[in-house]
Amino acid sequence: MGLREEKKRETRAALSWAAIRLIVERGAENVLVEDIAAAAGVSPRTFNNYFSSKGEAVAARHLDRMVRFAEVLRERPTGEPLWTAILVAALAQVEPGPEVTALPRPDPVQWAAGVRAMLASPSLQAESLRAGVRAEAEIAASVAARTGTDAGRDLYPNLVAAAVTAANNACQQRHIASDGAASMRDLLTEAFTLLAAGLPEPGPR
Template sequence: MTPADEARTTGQSGLRERKKRETRVALSQAAIRLCVLHGWADVTVDQIAAEADVSVRTFRNYFSGKAEAIAAAHLERMLRIADDLLGRPAGEPLWDSLLHAVLGQFVPAESPASRNAPQNERWREGVRLMLAEPALAGEIVKTNAAAQQELTRAVAQRTGTDAERDVYPKLVAAAVSAGTAVAVEHSLRADEATPLGAVLAQVFEQLTAGLPVP
C-alpha cells in the first residue's frame, strides 16, 4: 500500500468514526429531548429513532435501550471537556482551564448575561423527573466511570502526570465529575430557577480554593 493509499484509508476510517459519533450524539439528544418533554414512560425506542431520523435497527446498533442512550450524553460531554482542556493555553492555571471547558459544554453558546436568565421551568421539571428514573441510575454510574477515565487522561497530559500511576489526575477528574453533578442537581432542585453557569462557577471557585470551611 502506498503512502497515499494509507492516508486515504486513514481518512476514511476517521470519517466513519466521526459519523458514528455524530449518530450516537443525535440519538442521545433525541432520547433526552423526548423523555424530558413527554415523560419517561411515554417514550419508545421507535419514537427516539424517528426523532433522530434513523431506523430502529440503527438505534439498536448503538444502544440497548433509552437509558443507555440518555447516559451516553454524559460521556460525550466529558469527552468534549477533555478535548477542550487540552486546547486551553498552556500557561493558564489548571482549574481556570477546567472551568472554561466545563462551562463551554454545560452552558454552551451563551454570554455571561444570558447565563443569569431564568431557566424554562417545564424543562427543569422534565429533567428532574427523568434523572429520578431508577432505570437510568445504573447506566449513569457506568458512564460516569468511563467519563472520569477520559478526563483523567486529559488532566494527566495537561499536568505532566501519569494517568495510571499518579493519584493527582484521578483525584482532579473525580472532583470535576462530582462538582458538576452537584451543580446540576443544585440548579435543578433549587426553589427558584438558579442558572447552572453561576452554580458551576461557584463550585469551581470553591474547588480552586481547596474547599475552605464557610
C-alpha cells in the same frame, strides 16, 4: 475530525437528545426505541448501531459532554493554571447544540420536574453510573497529561477528576432544583473558583 466522523457525532447527539426529550415529556415507560429514532429522523436500526438501550442513549449526553471537556482540557495552553483550564473546558460544554436549539424552548418548571423523574428511574441511573465511571477516567487522563502524572499510578489526576465530576453533578442538581433559574455558567464558575481556592469555609452570613 472528518465529515463522516462529524456526521456520526451529530447523529449520536440527536439520538441522545431525542431520548432525553421524549422521556422527560412522557416518562421512560412510555417511550419506545422507535419513538426516539423517529424523533431523530433515523431508523430503529440506526438507533441500535449507536445504543443498546434507552438508558444508554440518555446517559450518552453526559458522557459525550465530559469526553469533549477532556478534549478541550488537553488542548488548553500548557502554561495556563490547571483550574483555569478546567473552568474554560467546563464552560465550553454549557452551550446547547443545534439538536436542542432547533426545538421550541420547553416550560422550565415542567422540564425540571420531568428531568427529576427521569433521573430517579433505576434503569437510567445504572447507565448513568457506567457513563460516569468512563467520563471520570477520560478527565483523569487529561489531567495527567497536563500535570506530568500517571492516571494509572498517581492519586492526583484521579482526585482532580473526581472533584470535577462532583462539582459538575452538584451544579446540575442545583440547576434542576431551581427549575432552571440558577445559571449553569454561574454555578460552574462558582464551583471551580471555590475548588481552585482550596474550597474555603463560607464566612458568616
